[in-house]
Amino acid sequence: MRTELDLEKVVSELYAPLYRFALALSRNEPQAADLTQETFLILAKQHAQVRDITKIKSWLFTTLRREFLRGLRSQSSHPEVELQPEHQDELVADSGVLQASDAATVLEALAGVDESYRTVLELFYLADLSYKEIAASLDIPIGTVMSRLSRGKEQLRTLLAKTTPRDKIFPRPE
């Protein structure tokens, strides 16, 4: 039996994580707010066609990403960040380094991860989707999700080590 979807409850529970996901994609606050609104509007128009409401969260994040890509067209707003593998080991952030960083720093580092890994990471950290949901959302095999997560996390830690203001962690003597 089909359960009715409580749209307002869905909005209340998911608008904040969706906005954060949109912000990570667009890196623009007004655009993130617009994307979030548009995604819920699509849900409001199409919710009668949503067969399984337990998958609504995954549907929303997938739809938001699709809308973002549709708007993006051919332009690329995510510049490639060149990694330097030979220094990777010494740059990998530990949890102490990470504690000193803020949300903006994490977002900035996330934006610098290679695109193929970044999308998986965003769905993992911001949408809190399982590897199966990520695989379904991106239409890629489960094994690919796992390997991209593994490599993407490594890149992210490297970038966090680069971007974290180290003065905050190791204050310079006066």
Added chain:
Amino acid sequence: MNSDAAKEILSAYRSSDRDGADPIFQEALSLMESDSELKKWFEEQHAIDRTIREKLAAIEPPADLQAKILARIRGEKVRRFALPPIWLAAAACLLLGGLAVFYSDRGGPDRFQEFKSDALAMVSAEGGPALDLWTPKLSEAETYLRDHQAPYDEALPTRLKSMETAGCRAFVWNQYPASLTCFRLGNGMLLHLVVINRKAIGDSNIPDGIKSMGDWHVMFQQKDGMLMMWASQAPMEKLKEMLVAALGAAQTRAAEEKITQRRFPKSLKL
């Protein structure tokens, strides 16, 4: 399974409550018991994941985002109601045509009384009227109403324009788009303005002056093809003061008509 393969699998692990029961993680988690290096790596990785999630969760969405989303969703519901499927619209046209013929010989129902009763029921709802958009800014309310093709008075007097609003609502009454805008008068009192196309009430006569209906004071105004209903529970003098600003003194002489029979229907035709 070797340590590297286990690390790759465990990269996708979120927490025991969400992924603990998933068999794909079981072997990797078991291997951790006999591989201290893997266990150390996993604990560190897990701590970093948790911290990253906490950092990202600290990003606050704009304060009004939830309200905007809800307003757009409600607006979509109103729009969908206002645009029925073609076959339903055709059936409605046939029915309305039949009713028009039926009533043409009998003087027709008093659409004005129906509208007045329904609008009063809406604004006098317990806890206040349901609004699509809560905003203190009249400009935002007007933008919302314009976006939802609801009629509103674009030329309100300066005094009303400078007043804070509670918000607005776009709705459909008898297939005519309509709007409600609520102004804050102070002391918790509101002044409601309901706007609809004049054609919605047909040829019904519209009374002059301020009417008292129970606890409510109501006044109607025709302007640019629109019918506007002002309603408030504020004291008559306060209301007159506001409405003089809106309409001019000539139109606001109080009729002091007492309507003893209060007829508020339970639901609006939304």
